[in-house]
Amino acid sequence: MMTSDEDLATAAAAGDGAAFASLLDRHYDRLFAFCFRITGSRSEAEDLTQDICAALPAKLGSYQRRAKVTTWLYRVAVNAAHDRRRKRTSYAKATTGWGDWEVNRNAANEDTATKMDWLTAAMGQLSDDLRDTLALVLDDMTHAQAAEVLGVSEGTISWRISEAKKALRTFKQEEDMV
Numbered sequence: 001m002m003t004s005d006e007d008l009a010t011a012a013a014a015g016d017g018a019a020f021a022s023l024l025d026r027h028y029d030r031l032f033a034f035c036f037r038i039t040g041s042r043s044e045a046e047d048l049t050q051d052i053c054a055a056l057p058a059k060l061g062s063y064q065r066r067a068k069v070t071t072w073l074y075r076v077a078v079n080a081a082h083d084r085r086r087k088r089t090s091y092a093k094a095t096t097g098w099g100d101w102e103v104n105r106n107a108a109n110e111d112t113a114t115k116m117d118w119l120t121a122a123m124g125q126l127s128d129d130l131r132d133t134l135a136l137v138l139d140d141m142t143h144a145q146a147a148e149v150l151g152v153s154e155g156t157i158s159w160r161i162s163e164a165k166k167a168l169r170t171f172k173q174e175e176d177m178v
Contacts, residue, residue: 003019003022005068005070006068008020008022008023008069009023009060009063009069010063010065012057013060020056020057020060024053027069027070027073030070031049031052031053031073032045032046032049034074035048035052035081038077039081048077048080048081048084051080052077052080055076056076059076122168122171122172123164123168125167126164130160133146133150133161133164134160134161134164136149136150137157143157143161
């Protein structure tokens with residue numbers, strides 16, 4: 001006499017590996033076919049079926065013999081498919097805009113790099129005193145710190161920065177005219 005699905009489910013829930021294997025042997029193909037119909041994709045159905053089978057030992061503890069094992073198994077499959085869809089939807093919502101963000105970030109980085117390249121080239125046209133002063137201040141030194149490094153007064157640093165800005169502005173205007 002063949003053991004009923006319900007008896008196999010009860011035994012599998014109690015830890016009987018052979019009963020669990022028998023239950024899967026009986027229902028795996030039907031479960032896969034059902035998952036295929038739910039998802040419409042072979043690879044999705046394979047993943048969903050494997051997820052269900054992996055979770056089934058823990059879920060069998062909640063089987064209470066109020067319904068046939070097949071009915072209960074279909075309910076498990078439907079719930080798993082719904083969970084999968086919710087996760088996919090949540091992931092899609094969470095990642096929406098990241099591509100735009102990355103494109104904008106790359107554009108900003110390119111813009112910054114272009115500006116830094118221009119500034120580096122333009123600073124090469126400044127006198128040594130102006131270039132050294134500007135380089136120190138651009139490296140987040142205060143005017144007082146730059147004055148100490150260069151051995152000049154803080155007022156001289158302020159004047160040099162002003163002169164460097166004028167020169168850079170002139171370089172930019174001349175470049176824009178070309």
